[in-house]
Amino acid sequence: MSDQSSDASSRPGASLESGEAAGAASGTVPEPVSEGPGRAKAAEEKPARASTRPVPAQNAGPEVPKVPAYLQAQPRPDVWLRGGHQPPPGVLTRLRPPSPPVIGPGTLWSVLATALLSALLLGDGLGANLLIVAVPAALGAFFAARSAARRLRPWTAVWAVGGLALLAIPALREAGWPVFLAVVSALALGSLALHGSRSWPGVLLGSLGLFPSVAAGARWGWRGVRVRADDSRGRVRTAVRTTAVAVVLLIVFGALFASADAAFADLLGDLTPDVSIGDSPWRAFLFAVGLVGALAAAYSAAAPVRWDGITVRPGKARNRAEWALPLIVLNLLFAAFITLQLVVLLGGYDKVLEETGLPLAEYARQGFWQLLWATVLTLLVIALALRWAPRGGPGDRTLVRSVLGALCVLTLVVVASALRRMDLYVDAFGLTRLRISVAAVELWLGVVLVLILAAGVFGARLLPRAIAVSAAAGVLAFGLVSPDGLIAEQNVQRYDADKTIDIDYLKGLSADAVPALNTLPEPLRSCALENFERDLARQEAPWYSSSWGEVRARDILEKHPAQNHGTECYSLGQESDERDGYEEDSYDPY
Structure with a gap:
């Protein structure tokens, strides 16, 4: 190998060979030296042979890169720029299913009807108009759910019917405070109907589920309108012309009939909304509210947020003695208070009032508020006790049911005592809005305690929805009795x-x-x-x-x-x- 290399280096033109090879490696070919015909011919033939045989590294020389090294390195992605590293998806992205199908014509017409009715009817106050506006909005949500292949379930029907029933309160009662409670409760039940929640996080967050769908519903509706307009421009123009002709005919012949008969004019005036140019900004705002609200409801029906996907882990289980001892002491305190109440009922209020030196109304008023707070705090204690309850086996379940069941029963007696004190106070001073409101709340807390007792016997799977139903039923009954x-x-x-x-x-x-x-x-x-x-x-x-x-x-x-x-x-x-x-x-x- 060494002899051959030395012979090759001693031949004429060897230096040319190596120079051409180096030029080929660097991307440049040197011009041939014209020292005669033979030499020129050899120079023309040498590059072909040099390109086919390997060139020693020492003869090739350093490789010159085309692009500098600092430009060849890939830059780190910028998280603020599109295409860079994106943050992890949010809670709504993980809980909401993929984008729903394109909005259908039935949903579009229902949304448009809701917006028009909102602009025409809601500007003069609340009454039967709220129920009228809610009907096309509910139809739009139904069409959107059907296009997304969602089925109507029994609990969905319960929430929907309950929400529409609550919207009947503004048509029946003039008082603003039961009407406000009814409208808020109707919105909560409507949201539950759209999302289909069943767990505690689902029921609590699902009642507010329309708000996260406002922006997404508006974008979904705009995309659907653009797609529909591109696919059916001729039909859109036909519908616009037909509607315009119908409106013109109604206006012309309605004006003629109204001028011909005063009774018909009065009837037409009562049925037709009074729309003037002065309140057009307010009407436009109501139109936008109805449009966005109906789109949010339809989008929630087509792509609901699965709030049930949020799980709350139970707390660390405690041993029996650590968990049960404070609750048993609390039960004994409740029992002592209830025993005193029974003594008061048997001995009469006169003896108690003589010992305390308080008037009957003052004695009743002081006791009611304390008993109301005792009921609320007892429900909080039950919730925390269930979180840290022992979960070792059947014996632990029996202990939990016995201790908490006794606490619920004793608290029901406290609720009865509070309501009795309120009755004494109302008899002395009369009924007011505040007194009837807090009495209604105390009565509902008693219903919640009964539901907790039933859950301890039959299971707690339906407890969140049962409490939501009881709250809605209480608001409905409160409005129907006309406070x-x-x-x-x-x-x-x-x-x-x-x-x-x-x-x-x-x-x-x-x-x-x-x-x-x-x-x-x-x-x-x-x-x-x-x-x-x-x-x-x-x-x-x-x-x-x-x-x-x-x-x-x-x-x-x-x-x-x-x-x-x-x-x-x-x-x-x-x-x-x-x-x-x-x-x-x-x-x-x-």
Whole structure:
């Protein structure tokens, strides 16, 4: 090998060979040296042979890269730029299924009808119009769910029917506070119907599930409109022309018939929404709210967030003695309090009031609030005890059921005692909005305790949904009984029993109180109803925004108007009175 290499290096043209090889390696070929014909021919033939045989590394020389090394290195991706490293998906991305199919024509028309009805009907107040607007929105959600191959389940039907039933409260009652509770509860039940939740996180978060779908629903609707418009431009133009012709015909012939018959003109005026140019910004806002809300409902129905995917891990299980001892002590405390309550019931309140030195109303008022908070804290204790309860076997389950079951039963007795104290307080001072509200809450807490007891016997799988149903049923019953009417009726009955009546407070109630206040003798009746008569005469609401309570009050005052008693009304109900030891000047905000 060494002899051959030395011979090759000593031949003429060997240096040329190596130079050409180096030039080939570097990407450049040197020009041949013209030293004669033979030499030129050899120079032309040498590169072909040099390219086919390997060249020693020492003769090739250093390789010159085409691109500098600092430019060949790949830059690190920027997380702020598109295409870089993206952050992990959020909670909604993980819990929501893939994008739903393109919005269908049935959903589109339902959403458009919801937006138009919102702009036309919701600007004058709340009444039957809220239920009218909710119907096309529910139809749009139904069409979207069907296009996404979702089936109607029994619990979905329960939530949907309950939400529509709650929306009937604005059509029945004039009082704003039960109407507000009914509308909020209806939105919560509608959201549960769209998402189909069943666990505790699902029921709690699913009732607010429409809000995360607002932006996604608007984008989904816009994409669907663009796709539909590109595929059916001719049909869209036909629909627009048909609608325009129908509207023109209705306006022309409706105006002719209205001018021909006064009765038909009155009927048409009552049925047609009063839309003016002055309130167009408000109408446009209501149109946008109805459009976005209907799209959010339809998108939630087609691609619901699976809130049940959020799992709450149970706490660390405690041993029996550590877990049960504090609860047993609490049960003994409850038992001692209940025993005292039984002694009071058997011995009578007179003995207790004699020992405490408190009036009966003060004794009842002080006890109710403490017992209400005791009920709320007991539910919190039960929830925490279940989180850290021992879970070793059947013996632990029996212990948990026995201890917590006894606590629930004792708390039910506390609830009954609190309601009894409220009854005594109402009998002394009369019924008010605050008193009927807290009594209703205490009664619902008792229902929750009964449901917890049932879950301990039959299993807790349905407990979250059962509590949600009980809350919705309580709000519905609260609106149906007409709390303002009940307050007025109870105060009128107290007056008939020769007790005082607070006319100033009763005048601040809603029109639902008019039928009960109409039974008062004069001049109390006119003094109580003069504000209602003035307000109803000033407000001429259309049929779709008038409640049944307002219509009934208007009919009563039209048949029996309130009389003008002048300054006599200021002195009514203001006389000094000792109400079970309370002087008139002792202020009681409760």
